[in-house]
Amino acid sequence: MDLKVRVWRGKEQGAFSAYEVRREESQTVLDVVVHIQRHLEPSLSYRYACRVGMCGSCAMTVNGVARWTCRTHVSKVVTGNALEIAPLPNFPVIKDLVTDMRDFFDKWARAKGQFKGTTTRHDDFARVEPTSKERRAASAGIECIGCGICHASCDVVTWRPNFLGPAALNRAWTLVNDVRDTQQGERLRAVAGDAGCHACHTQGSCTERCPKQLTPTAAIAGLKRLTAKAAARGEL
């Protein structure tokens, strides 16, 4: 039985267009979108690059849930034979399934998501004990691919558009736990407050939806503890 696929066309204003796509074995949602663009709707805009869950560029809303489409099998998400594919929520739509990620990545920068150390290439490399608390906390969040699924799934981002969001805060938490980094005070100030970690209601949608099984909720909880204690000591 063919798939009945509805795909969003337009920008913020637009409509779903319907297509019929042949059902294949081991078919991914990205396969469906690629088929539509190559054979049925050449002007359809969407993003992808690696097809293997590394680049984080193919995230879309599939039957109401934000997912990485290259690693999502149709069989896991199809309702009957219906598939509805839309751009990610909480992102401005540029065209069809392509969203504007600038604000999302600007938030990483605002959360002091850049590493800054003191050593140069001429110095010996730092030795960090792999089993130390900090290294384990950093390792837990470091595999983020920047797909934006957590940001799209977060109600607090919807309610507070200036909220830094789970991905930026998760990135900040990995650097808070990087013992080589020298911007710790500035970073805590950057991630505190109602535009930062303290706005999080711990609903856990980010952790539920993260395709890499990371736990931004735990990262944000860590930031809340550190920043609140710093505020209580008057260090924020």
Added chain:
Amino acid sequence: MTTVATQAKLWYAMRISSMVLAVCVLVHIITVIYAVRGGLSAAEILGRTHGSWLFAAFYGVFVVACAVHVPIGLAAIASEWLGLRERTALVAAQIVGVAILLMGLRAVYGVVAG
């Protein structure tokens, strides 16, 4: 506009007050269930609470924890769901907080010393 330090402190106050409330609610519910096993009249309640400083201290703490906890949460709801500006939401929430404090402490006074 409150500073991030103030916002972080408010979150901390909410966290600490929620810990106090967790204990208070448990003690309160267990006490209620235990006390009403055979039925309980208003006169019997007042007979136990009248002049009880332990009761006054416990429910005094309960009321203060509510008065700290509730307004901070309400301010967040007001700004996120009703779209109120931060300052307006905080002022409205503070009014509710003061009302909870006054009514709660008056109730405690009523059953202990009134």
